[in-house]
């Protein structure tokens with residue numbers, strides 16, 4: 001089944017990691033696509049199958065601008081997402097009080113809507129050189 005990788009970004013880090021994940025998962029024989037969170041609706045997520053969420057946190061624990069609408073819609077939603085399997089990779093910086101809050105929010109919103117969590121949310125500080133490849137490997141392992 002195709003993997004949908006959605007990203008929330010302010011300065012491009014999450015988007016770049018999303019592209020890396022797509023390249024690696026494709027190499028491993030999966031079908032994967034990268035989609036900007038902007039313009040995605042909860043209704044569309046219902047058919048996502050396997051959903052990977054990669055998002056930074058901005059402002060004071062806020063989602064990035066392109067993730068705001070989906071963040072709000074998921075928060076308010078009562079859709080049943082039990083057909084969706086998901087994992088969240090949260091980019092952030094421990095300097096900030098609300099470390100990785102947007103990623104934590106997406107993880108808990110999806111859980112509340114009964115989506116199946118593949119892996120615990122990863123809260124990644126600053127440089128993601130180790131945490132990100134490990135996360136993609138763990139997902140590939142889960143999907144194999």
Ligand SMILES: Cc1cc2nc3c(=O)[nH]c(=O)nc-3n(C[C@H](O)[C@H](O)[C@H](O)COP(=O)(O)O)c2cc1C
Nearest residue numbers: 009010011012013014056057061092093096099100
């Ligand atoms: C103005 C500003 C506000 C930020 N606020 C937070 C925050 O509240 N919590 C957090 O964990 N990280 C915060 N960060 C760190 C970003 O999440 C981090 O730099 C991330 O790598 C940005 O990724 P992006 O390019 O995908 O947006 C902030 C960074 C900036 C520049």
